[in-house]
Amino acid sequence: MKKILQITLGIVTSVGGFLEIGSVTTAAQAGAAFGYQLLWAILLGTLCLIFLVEMSGRLSAVSKHTIVEAMRERFGFPFFFIVLVGMVLVAFLVLIAELGGIGFSLQLLTGIGFPWWAVPVSLLVWLLMWKGTFGLIENGASLLGLVTISFVVAAIRLHPDWSGVAAGLLPAMPQSDKAHYGFIAVSIMGASISPYLMYFYSSGAIEDKWDETYVGVNRFIAGFGMTFGGFLSMAVLVAAALALQPRGIQVDDFHQSALLMTTALPRWGFYLFAISMLFACFGAALEVSLAIAYFFAQGFGWNWGEDLEPSKDARFSFVYTIIILLAAVPLLFGIDPVKVTIMSMALTAATLPLAIIPFLFLLNDPIYMGKHRNGWLSNSVVAIIIVVSFVLAVISIPLQIIGG
C-alpha cells in the first residue's frame, strides 16, 4: 500500500513538476510558428527523458550513489570537472530563466515590472531551500504545479484536428524556414532532456532512501510521470497552434505567450496562464538550485542533503546561496528571460553528450548495478540517445546563429 501511494505521489509530482519556462516557451514558439509539425520533437525528447530518468533512479536505488558521485568515482576528477563546468554553466542560465519566469508571472498578475521581483523572488527561493525539506520542495512545489493541467483543458477546448495532431508526431520538414524549424526542434529537445532533472531525480532517490526494492516504483514513476508531463508540453504546443498561429503571432516575448489561453478560456485563461507559469517556474527554480548544489557537493565529497540543517552541510548550502544570489543580478538589470531561455535550451542541447555518455558505462558496471544492469533495450536506447545528443550538440550552435 505504501508503494502504491509513493507511485501515485511520484507520478503526480512528476506531472506537476514537468513544465517549466523552457518547455512552455519552446512548445509555444513551435506551435505558433509551425502548427502541429514539431510535436514529434516533444515526443522524442520525452521518450529519451523517460529512459534517462529511469536509469538515474535505478542507479541511485541499487548502488546508493548519485550519478555525480558514481561519475566522479568511476571516471576521476578531470572528467568530472569538465562535466561540472558544462552542466553548471547551463543550469545557471536555466536558473536565471526560471527566476525571470517567476518575475514575469508576477508582472502579469500585478503589473509591477519583473526586474522589481528579482530580489524578493530569489530571497523566497533561497528561504525555502534554507528552511524547507526535500519533501516540501519535491512534493509541495510540484503539487502546486498541477495547475498546469489547464493547458490540456485549453488545448481540448480549442477543438484540435486530431488527425493533424497525429501527423505532427512523425518528423517532417517544412516547406520554408528550415533553419528556424531546426532550431526550435533542438531547443525543444534541450528543454525536454534537461540534465539537471536527472541529477535532481538521482539525488532525490538518495534523499528519499530508496533501495533495490524501489526499482519497480522508479520505473512506474519515470514512465507514467514523464509521459503525462510530455502530454502537458504537447498541450501547450497545440494551444499555441490553434490560438496564435492562425493570427500570425510569433512568441518572441512573454506578453505574447500570455495570450495563449485567452481564446480557449476567456474568463480565466489569462490568470491560469500566469499562475501556471508562476508555480511551474518556482518549482523548477528550486530544483535547478538544488541540482547545482548537489553537483558541487557530491563531486567534491562534501556533506549534502536538503533535509540536513544548513550548519551540517555548510558548503552545500553556501553553493545554492551564492548561485541564487548571482542569478538574480542579470534580472535586476532587466535581461530578457525569453532570450535567456532560448539560449539556455540550445546550450543544453550542445552539452548533452557530456551528461549522457556516463550513463552507458555506469549502468553497465556490475560493481554499481549488480543484477540490475542495463539490458539490451536500455543500452540500445542510450546508444541512440548518445547519437541524437551528438547530432544536437553539433547543430545547436550553428542553428542558434542561423535560425534562432
Next chain:
Amino acid sequence: MRLERLLVLPVLFCLACKPPTPAERMDSMLSWLATARMTGEAWLRQTTPDTYSRQTLELSGEKIGQVATDLLKSPPSGVDAAALDALFTRSRVRVETMARLIAAKNAPDFGRQLDSLGADEKLVKRLVDSIEHKQ
C-alpha cells in the same frame, strides 16, 4: 590547432549571423500587429487586466516602430517604401493611442481604433502573402 585556424571560427560565426530578410521582418511586423489586436480584443471582453493590456500595447507599439525602422532601411522589392512607411506609422500611432485609451478606460474609442487596426493588419497580411508568393 594553430592560431590562424582558431581565428577563422569567429569569422565563420559572423558570416553565419545573417540579418533577418525583409520577408522575415514583415512576418515580425504582422506578429506584433496581431498581438496588439488580440490584446485589444481581450481587453474589450474584459478578460485581461488593464495593466497587462496597456503594457502589451505599449510594447507592441515600440516593436512596430523598431521593425518598421529596420524594414524601411531595406524594404521588400517591388513595394512602395513611402506607402509602407505611412502604413506602419499609422499602425504604431493607433496602437499607442489604444494604450492611452485603456488608461482613460474609453472603450468606445478603443473599439473604433481596434477596427481600424484590423484593417491595417489585413493590408500588411496581403503584403506578406504577395512577398511569399513572389518567393
